[in-house]
Amino acid sequence: MKCIVVTPEKTEIDRDASFVVAPIFDGEYGIGKGHTPVVARVGAGELRITSPEGEKTSYFIEGGFLEVSGETVSILTDRVLPPEKVTVADAESRLQRAKELPQTNSDLAAMKEKALAGARGMLAAARKWSKK
């Protein structure tokens, strides 16, 4: 199975995997070999890729889409960060900024909701990694 992660700037990750756990809009989503074709919205959080040798690698990804077709998992995301670049302080200041966004109409409220969800996902991932 192949796991490809693409950002608008470039293809960040392109390698073999035996198992992929991706953060989607309502929780984590595990994809193994022979998974049914799926298109899903990606949330913010930890992406775990298990290599065929059983080695696990984590990344922080945020927003975008996940597509499973055949033996390929492709993730289109806005941002990919290695765990060491995600800090609790950054995530907290982002959450603060998201809380201050206006929500005067339904579209703006939806944007605020998204910003909040992104910041919370980042905070959760940062807290998890800072404990290690």
Place this chain on the structure above:
Amino acid sequence: MAKARALDKRRKSIRNIRKITRTMELVATAQFRRAMERAVSAGAYTQRIAAMVADLARAGASVSHPLLEERQAKNGAALLILTANRGMCGGYNSSILRKGHHRADELKGDYEKFRLLVSGKRGVSYAKDRKIELAASYDQFNDKPQYDDVVKIADFILSEYLAGNIDRFEVAYMKFISVSKQVPVVETLLPLSELAADDTADGSAGAKGAEYEFLPSPESILEEVVPTAFRVKLFKCFLDAAVGEQIARRVAMKAATDNADSMISILTTTYNRARQGQITNEIIEVVSGASALQG
């Protein structure tokens, strides 16, 4: 000797200029290659988005979204002009500014409120010289525009659009067609005209023919795809502009180097002639002096 020396001095300074233009040409070539690579690798994302839209359409999701609808209201419009931070790139900046300025005048007449945004120091100083009011100016974009920086602008525009402050958003930039051809264009980004940015991607996506499961629903994914498509489109404009700038600079610097070359060869000929003339003169003087003594 005075004339020959002056010519030699001039030739030397042209040689120095030639060195500089030649170096700039090489730098621009390298940067162009890098910018081009970035533009190509960004294509992977656009193609996949387009493929996904095709899949969604086949799954029966009705393609409607506030960003796709043409608005009747003519309250406000915004135009973003992408220029370079530096000059020395031939007619690159002036051709975009001419195009952008023309469009700005049209929009000003059609819409009640008009806002002009400019990226690049060249454009900012152009507006300053003509006392044109700018709603925002950006100069953080150089030959490597970052997606995160572009998203900040895109999200600002999106929120203004959704709040109803602007009903139309256009971008004036240098569109990349091929290495030898770039044209200044004004493109409407909001409302988005079509989602599939690359029409080539549709065919390849359709060939797969897999039945997808959509989480949470095709509509919800579409809701997310539309703003993403807008951001990516804007990012593509920035990438195209960066490529165009480097090509324009390379061409301009190549022309400058060639001009310096031909100037040097003309000056060399004139210098040699002047030197020869001088030597002839001196010999004549010596000979006539000697013959005067003999006589």
